[in-house]
Amino acid sequence: MLGKLNKKQVIPVISIKNVQKIFPSKQGQLRAVDDVNLEIQEGEIFGVIGYSGAGKSTLIRMLNGLELPTNGTVTVAGRVISKIKGAELRKARQEISMIFQHFNLLWSRTVSENIAFPLEIAGIKDPERQKRVSELIKLVGLEGRENAYPSQLSGGQKQRVGIARALANNPKVLLCDEATSALDPQTTDSILELLVDINKRLGLTIVLITHEMHVIRKICHQVAVMEGGKVVELGQVLDVFKNPQQAITKRFVQQVTEPEETKETAEHLIERYRSGQIVQLTFVGGSAEQPVITNVIRNNNVTVNILQGKISQTQSGSYGTLFIHIDGNEADVNKAVDYIRSQQVGVEVVTNEQ
Incomplete structure (x- = not known):
């Protein structure tokens, strides 16, 4: 009491x-x-x-x-x-x-x-x-x-x-x-x-x-x-x-998080990159400050191009989105995407290998 x-x-x-x-x-x-x-x-x-x-x-x-x-x-x-x-x-x-x-x-x-x-x-x-x-x-x-x-x-x-x-x-x-x-x-x-x-x-x-x-x-x-x-x-x-x-x-x-031109950009990227995967990543808080992309390249047999991104600050931490193109054979690309998901990063595949 x-x-x-x-x-x-x-x-x-x-x-x-x-x-x-x-x-x-x-x-x-x-x-x-x-x-x-x-x-x-x-x-x-x-x-x-x-x-x-x-x-x-x-x-x-x-x-x-x-x-x-x-x-x-x-x-x-x-x-x-x-x-x-x-x-x-x-x-x-x-x-x-x-x-x-x-x-x-x-x-x-x-x-x-x-x-x-x-x-x-x-x-x-x-x-x-x-x-x-x-x-x-x-x-x-x-x-x-x-x-x-x-x-x-x-x-x-x-x-x-x-x-x-x-x-x-x-x-x-x-x-x-x-x-x-x-x-x-x-x-x-x-x-x-x-x-x-x-x-x-x-x-x-x-x-x-x-x-x-x-x-x-x-x-x-x-x-x-x-x-x-x-x-x-x-x-x-x-x-x-x-x-x-x-x-x-x-x-x-x-x-x-997504400028008005994002949809147009994604459509343009799909036309430009016919192989690999275009992936939209969402970073929140601490994950926005981790070297995720560096680790993807270092630990996987893939190439990564950063296409477009934006990180914003809130009072409680960072929030950001990033479009990347991951290229390589299908198994290596999928492995890289799985690794990104394991790092508390949101992952949305915009286009798959064609």
Whole structure:
């Protein structure tokens, strides 16, 4: 009994239990969120991915009370957000900040004044407010742009202002609503790197919604895949990449692991290499860092050509795909393929010897 009492209980910073959100429509009731259950731990970067209409935006808006669930409970940082109102909800929202796809900055205010705005609302006096603004400008890399107006900033700089403003009141949770969708790929990566840095420095819990698997792959620890208002798949990002279960998840994973030209490339390779086997290899975690190809050549009487490949990093490890052509007599080629399989590498034969 004493052992049970002494054992530390891990309490999630966000708990979503049996949550539904139903909207009336001309066709009847629309279940935007349908019986969702999620737990998000403190300090975690949690991604929610889905196509338009999946319910992800409605779900994230219930985390700060912008939407109320039709059924179920939403608890954030110890408060049941789905039940509180008025002053208590306003106080809770100081601990649950949000950044948006289109920045939502005040265009008549400078960078410093935008960041100071939530501090003014919270009643923070001027000297302390200015000190906090200076800290945040440095944190998000906007030194020298303090007196610029939003119209004078790039998209990435605007989002950095949005992030700094969201951090002003030292929140426990940061919600990101398609925060990089309006940005070019290079700027997207710089914003994602900033979010990872903030997560590590401040221990901040981050929840983001997106339709881009690149965003999930780059920064998230866990991911929930939504379709038709339901969470259809949930797990550690590397595990989901390694073994996606649902068709929609497989399509998202292919966004990152298989470029659009992969099918055309495979068809071209089949025409080009009439002998041997073209094999697609999938590497996960430690296997991505092992000299598998070197060992295949060294231990088997075959030749190996690397045709196309890509290795991506997730927060939990590496994930990659590689197309190779293995040539030699049939027995040696099959032996080489069997060896690769024994190294915890996924193997899919694209074409057999003809």
